[in-house]
Amino acid sequence: MRKKIVAGNWKMNLNLNEGVELAKELKNILDADKPNCDVVICTPFIHLASITPLVGDLIGVGAENCADKESGAYTGEVSAAMVASTGAKYVILGHSERRAYYHETSEILKDKVELALANKLTPIFCIGEVLEEREANKQNEVVKKQITDALFNLSAEDFSKIVLAYEPVWAIGTGKTASPEQAQEIHAYIRSVVAEKYGKEVADNTSILYGGSCNPSNAKELFANPDVDGGLIGGASLKAENFKGVIDGFK
Numbered sequence: 001m002r003k004k005i006v007a008g009n010w011k012m013n014l015n016l017n018e019g020v021e022l023a024k025e026l027k028n029i030l031d032a033d034k035p036n037c038d039v040v041i042c043t044p045f046i047h048l049a050s051i052t053p054l055v056g057d058l059i060g061v062g063a064e065n066c067a068d069k070e071s072g073a074y075t076g077e078v079s080a081a082m083v084a085s086t087g088a089k090y091v092i093l094g095h096s097e098r099r100a101y102y103h104e105t106s107e108i109l110k111d112k113v114e115l116a117l118a119n120k121l122t123p124i125f126c127i128g129e130v131l132e133e134r135e136a137n138k139q140n141e142v143v144k145k146q147i148t149d150a151l152f153n154l155s156a157e158d159f160s161k162i163v164l165a166y167e168p169v170w171a172i173g174t175g176k177t178a179s180p181e182q183a184q185e186i187h188a189y190i191r192s193v194v195a196e197k198y199g200k201e202v203a204d205n206t207s208i209l210y211g212g213s214c215n216p217s218n219a220k221e222l223f224a225n226p227d228v229d230g231g232l233i234g235g236a237s238l239k240a241e242n243f244k245g246v247i248d249g250f251k
């Protein structure tokens, strides 16, 4: 059956020392009280090589992005192969902040996903509508197009390696969480879209995380839904105690 996962997305926060300290603290806390789900932290590129050896098998480590090119003259970019060489196992792709501020299109994301998979990284692929789309009741249409355009070129075998994260843009960093009913409804819809393309077995095995103002006080209620397989956590992943509170949503 599909995995339950709580993944942190540190975004552009914490210098190297602060990040290393947070990872150590989190490892100690989870060593003392083992989680009932997989735990992942996605960090800025520069933290990866320092953090992967510190956290062992207890915590998966991921990047927040990777390049859409394999290697070469792309100043400032970091390739999927470079990410994998640090020991990281995951990469967030298609985050709404990358789509909105760095103009990442489905065409670009398709290449990133392929390079991530070729380097044995698990993409945590983000989808989600903006407020105007939700208000116009277009959320299903939007997420279906995002998945179809960037992922449905994959074979069933490759698609099975993807983790999806539904992150309504209006809930990210706003303190406005999707209600458990809203989350369940669209997660079930997303699973049906996957089932239509790849069949029920692949859909049943796909982890679909919820992201957007998820915190220790609402995690349990969100994770209790049958189609919500965990969370992608921004702000609440920046303090070990808060992140642990979200992880305990599975207890």
Ligand code: 13P
Pocket (backbone or CB within 6 Å): 009, 095, 167, 171, 172, 173, 174, 175, 211, 212, 213, 214, 232, 233, 234, 235, 236
């Ligand atoms: P917040 O948890 O800060 O709302 O961020 C969610 C997010 O964007 C995770 O990728």
